[in-house]
Amino acid sequence: MRERSHRGRGRLGGIRLRVARRALAVAAIGIFIGALGVANSLQNALNSAWEIPFARRPGFPWSELRSAGLIIVIGVGFIGTTIISGIAAGAGRILPGAGSSVLFYAVSMVLNFGLFWLGFRVGTASEITWRQLWPGAAISAVVWQVLQAFGSYFISHQLAHASPLYGIFSLVLGLIAWLYLQAQLTLYAIEINVVRSYRLWPRSVAPPPYTEQDRRAFELYVEKRRDQSDIAVGGGGEDDREKTSG
Numbered sequence: 001m002r003e004r005s006h007r008g009r010g011r012l013g014g015i016r017l018r019v020a021r022r023a024l025a026v027a028a029i030g031i032f033i034g035a036l037g038v039a040n041s042l043q044n045a046l047n048s049a050w051e052i053p054f055a056r057r058p059g060f061p062w063s064e065l066r067s068a069g070l071i072i073v074i075g076v077g078f079i080g081t082t083i084i085s086g087i088a089a090g091a092g093r094i095l096p097g098a099g100s101s102v103l104f105y106a107v108s109m110v111l112n113f114g115l116f117w118l119g120f121r122v123g124t125a126s127e128i129t130w131r132q133l134w135p136g137a138a139i140s141a142v143v144w145q146v147l148q149a150f151g152s153y154f155i156s157h158q159l160a161h162a163s164p165l166y167g168i169f170s171l172v173l174g175l176i177a178w179l180y181l182q183a184q185l186t187l188y189a190i191e192i193n194v195v196r197s198y199r200l201w202p203r204s205v206a207p208p209p210y211t212e213q214d215r216r217a218f219e220l221y222v223e224k225r226r227d228q229s230d231i232a233v234g235g236g237g238e239d240d241r242e243k244t245s246g
Contacts, residue, residue: 035075039067039123046123049190051221057125066122074122077115078144084108085148105145113141120190132197136189143185151178 043066047057058066085108117137121130151174195201198220200213207214 032071035071036064036067039070040064042070042119043067043123045187046120046190047125049187049194050124050128052125052127056127069122070119074115074119077111081108081111081115081144082148084111085145105149108148109141109145112144113137116140116144116186120193133193135196136193139189139192140186143189144182147178147182 040063043058043063057063084104087104117130117134120133120137124133198216200217200220202211202213203217204211204214
């Protein structure tokens, strides 16, 4: 009887293990599909910022391969830099002196810069060069590092003595706010790349009058969207605006 009981328990345990493995595989596939959608949205945002027409953007299957590269390389890399930032936050209590924390933060920032630069390159059409992408990557790396350091401090100091329920809610809400802020600031960094590359600054705050950069921006917009719609361009008012046909 005991042997039968042990055999039954062993079979039940094997069934549970197989079910758990299948559930884990399904969850991993679902996460990857969701991440693929996020990567596709990132590609669209990058190419839209540079006003790349849809006809010149990477199509199937290259777009999906780029998205997969963003998930595997960039995603894993950012997880690594986040771990390094967490180590840097506690390095001062483990290693003597403040130099250890600074060293870890410096390494994390350099890696962040490389990952952002690579991510911008993979997610943008090939007509945009590496040189045009590095300023935004540097700004994004600094912003990311500051947010990582703040997040590590918040978790280690502010949530250390919180109740489990309060801590979970604070962590989830803080993570949502952290991701939103990071995404918004990264888009600003991408726009800085565009403005710097095409020399679209200074712009008029409340036109008219229009600046030379305003006219340049309108001309670029028409040039890159010529095959999509009719756009009025010009800079002096009603009399000097031209109707450009697509």
